[in-house]
Amino acid sequence: MSDLGKRTLEILKRFLSVLRSQPAIGVGLTVVLAMLLAGFFLPLPYSPTRPDPLNVLQPPSSLHWFGTDSDGFDVFSRTIAAAARDLPLALIGTFLSALVGVPLGLLASTKGPWSERIMRGLDVFQSFPLVILAIAIVTLMGNRLENVVIAILIVNVPRFMRLVRSEALSLRESRFIEAARAVGATPIRVMRKHMFPNVVGVALAQTSIAAAQAIGIIAALSFLGVGVSPPNPSWGLMIQTGVRSITTGDWWVVVFPGLAVLIAVAAFNLVADGLQMRQENER
């Protein structure tokens, strides 16, 4: 077997053992995957983008499983279809954040006045409320999907940096880093070969937390009409449509997309919890 094959097999085995010790991770991942697959491939009973003006605000029935909203959109079709848009957006945003934030955090863990100054700068930045920041970024940069990803990136990169940096700072004091340095490893090699593998765990847990938050942020953005282009379905936008109806008792317009957000966020939180528990147990 090739070297690469052996390594993938090893990673797979490790993954399975993690799943066995923390079943919550498996449950969370399965739910997210199921939602994604449903969003992309599930045949929908009605068009998610074409309303039926003759059937507005119908309660859930055998015809419209989740009812219809005040414009005559089928809530079931839209709730499912929105998963194909909201979930990938959140996932792309968080993975890019990790990709940028983890190396930057490792770099910022080098001793020196600059790394301290950069972190103080991030403090100021981070004290700003997340959702407002994201809204400001997308509004000011233009109401486009790419800008939603950029907003998630700007919100999350400092978090990854801070987390990885604090882990790396305590790692730097340990024996094996000292040993690696003593035998003449370059700083870059120390980071790549010795520090990176030791921060992967916390970074993964943070990725999951960030994904959960990203879903919330995207929902909040589209709730305010930022970053969406109606009639394309998005959970936040659907909940917004339901605000008018809920004070008169038409609950289904809000509840079903709301449940979808809740399930997606909870799934990512489950994965994060499982990963964190594993970290705790390993220590």
Next chain:
Amino acid sequence: MGLMRLIGKRLLLIPISLFILVSLSFLLLELMPGNPAITIAGDFASDAEIEKIEESLGLNDPLGARYLSYLGSVVRGDLGRSFFSDQPVLGELRERLPATMELVFLSLIVAAIVGLFLGVLGAYYRGRKVDKATRGTVTLFQSIPDFLMALLLIFFLFYLWSVAPAPVGRLGFSGVSVEPITGFLLVDTLVAGDLNAFVLAGQHLLLPVLALGIVYAAYFGKTARSTMATALDSTQVEFARACGLSEWKVVYYAFLQARTPILTYGAILFGALIGGAAIIETIFSWPGAGSWALTAILSLDIPVIQGFILAAGFVTITVFLLLDVLILLLDPRVRL
């Protein structure tokens, strides 16, 4: 003695932080694309009209000159006027910030009570059924977006059970008016001796405070569980048990150890909530600073956005100063 010096040092940092904050908010908004003149003039305005508006807003002056004039007016306490309503930003902040602070303050108290209860319970019964139940509850709270929680509360408590009034502002359409003293309605009505208005204000606070309180209880719950779990494992607690203290006393001593990180978390949440409550304010037509800033952002009303950033930053800095002092008083180890 050391205490006063530390506080003095922190106080000196405030003007510096504020200067950085002013400069950053000015620069960030300058560098962002988007032309407020076009937004004000509307989509069908001619180029000449847009140019006239740009001129009147001073958008054509060089960047350095605008920065200096902005700094000068901020120092004089003039935060400019809204592009759209032409109201002075400072005056509106004075009206709206207390409404937000009242909401945030009460929400944090609810969040702390619910969160600490769940967290301490979970830490005490670690690994057992109670722990699983409280962890599940915390994860559930954490997974509900605050605006969804607000809408669900409106549906159940207002529409179905009529426990709470309709989500329309701080006093609804009651026609009751309260002389602003502190801006905190619950305080002002009590000072005025108007019990009717006090109850009315309380009723209108109920739903938004519950929505924010329950969602943010998750954060307190998580921190409390992990810090309490560590504290309950410590040798001090073991010693307290060995001395034969009652379990209540033991948990109390463990809590004394765990309270610093929990307080810190509360301060962070306070800063985050000043803007973070914006969507809740919008849903409840709450005349607060968050919803005001939100509208300003969506319409590129730059003086208002800058004013909000400054106010939120100022409140955050003050809260962190208070936190530092509080921690110094509570935990003498920090002073060493």
